[in-house]
Amino acid sequence: MRTILDILPAHAASDPAMQEARIAEAYAAVFTGNGSADDAGLVLIDLAQFSRYYDTAHIKASADQVKAIDQRRAVVQRVLEAVIKSGHSIEGLHGAVLRAPTEAIPEEGF
Numbered sequence: 398m399r400t401i402l403d404i405l406p407a408h409a410a411s412d413p414a415m416q417e418a419r420i421a422e423a424y425a426a427v428f429t430g431n432g433s434a435d436d437a438g439l440v441l442i443d444l445a446q447f448s449r450y451y452d453t454a455h456i457k458a459s460a461d462q463v464k465a466i467d468q469r470r471a472v473v474q475r476v477l478e479a480v481i482k483s484g485h486s487i488e489g490l491h492g493a494v495l496r497a498p499t500e501a502i503p504e505e506g507f
Contacts (some may be wrong), residue, residue, distance in 0.1 A: 400429045402444075441476070441487065448473040 399442065409415035423439040423449060426432035432440070448469035480487055 442482075444473050444476060450474075476493045 405416055405419055409419055420439060420443050422444070423432065423436040426436040427440050449466050450470050450473045452466075477487055
């Protein structure tokens with residue numbers, strides 16, 4: 398199973414700025430129709446992290462923060478359902494998100 402670290406350049410593994418640059422490149426490639434499978438995988442992983450798709454514990458979150466996280470999750474769920482309905486697999490997503498560098502997860506008050 399591949400992880401986000403397999404997609405990122407080796408020298409970016411410990412450099413959040415380089416990670417963000419590669420992620421931005423992946424989004425641009427995917428949404429301009431020039432994305433590779435690695436780009437698509439990186440975008441899905443980033444969306445799952447940003448939305449906190451796999452983070453179900455809101456111990457320190459306010460009601461408004463929980464609502465915002467749930468809305469983000471709903472968007473990611475929509476994307477994942479479309480990918481699955483098209484016949485593609487996202488089997489490695491869970492493991493890739495769990496192994497991703499934590500610096501890549503925006504906190505934004507959550």
